[in-house]
Amino acid sequence: MKKVYDSASAALDGLLFDGMLIAAGGFGLCGIPELLIQAIRDAGTRDLTIASNNAGVDGFGLGVLLETRQVKKMISSYVGENAEFMRQYLSGELELEFNPQGTLAERMRAGGAGIPGFYTKTGVGTVIAEGKEHKEFDGETYILERGIVADLSIVKAWKADPSGNLVFRKTARNFNPPAATCGKVCVVEVEEIVPLGSLEPDSIHLPGIYVHRLIQGQHEKRIEQRTVRKRA
């Protein structure tokens, strides 16, 4: 079965529907599936729920789907960099479910691994714990969190081979592997598709079993906080 597609819109063809749940990789603007996000904007799919650590910035990343009002709800841990997000949220146009960052990552990992729920200490005694099952193990209180299974995962990796084996680069790995595993279908964009056999099997970060469709493209890779030091 051929996994490699010609464009982001071709790779998403037949997968998008209104009201769907999408899991997206990335941390801030680092390692985000920028081409697939633009293709979803072009497709005009509406009422999306998106599980993603952040919500992009105005005009880039998931911010472009907020501008077009395609997002109904975000499941995120931190949304502080996006003025349009804040405006829509405070005016009640956008739903927001805050998840602690580690809980969100583990919800994706668990969902992808067939684990419907797990107990964690994170959030005990806070608003996050409200309405959730509490359970004591060895004298400590934990809360039950659910695994996430998304209709679609959108992921950015550095390199792939045609069978979908993925290699990430530096901190651009972040949420991409857990997001990839939790989707019923996973579409991945990479900077380079390399020939079969050219990735070292011991060095593959995510095996191709999790990857259904693949595209290669040019990435802007915008830097959110350019911070430098002076040369001595």
Added chain:
Amino acid sequence: MGWDRNQMAARAAQELQDGWYVNLGIGIPTLVANYIPEGIEVTLQSENGMLGMGPFPFEGEEDADLINAGKQTITELPKTAYFDSAQSFAMIRGGKIAMAILGAMEVAENGDLANWMIPGKLVKGMGGAMDLVAGVQRVVVVMDHTSKHGESKVLKQCTLPLTGKGVVNRIVTNLGVLDVVPGGLRIVECADGVTEDEIRAATEATIVA
């Protein structure tokens, strides 16, 4: 009177021990990396998926694929390792990180911490802070002792939504260092030129001897 931001960071850096894996929060805690004492080797964890965080890059050497949890460009070290977010929080949740140094909006005498939202005003999110305070072995908070209006931020009870309940071990402020102990807070150290009485006057929380 008291410590400035850099002096608070330098004081917090005295909490570090050789061989520790440590997570530094955004703001003053990030400055702690500049004051790691001579002879102490610590490995900094960045919760977006990195152990062995290096300094900021020289101009022209920034890499969009290499950032810290504050989204700032950084560099790697010879000992650096990268991993995904689930692995990152597995090591946090699993108690492998010795200490987190975090900022705070409010802290209470029972160790409660609030640092992620002000209802109706500031809605940014908790990021990894709730996971960190629940999972790491020791939590040190670095913060101003009072608000701009002079009100104590070291309280009997937090008024803002909590990040964690009973999670703080030590507080470093511009006025000094306090420990969370049974019954309240104990003054460990006064900042330069600050007296215990001045700390008491600026603290709403119960101070125990």
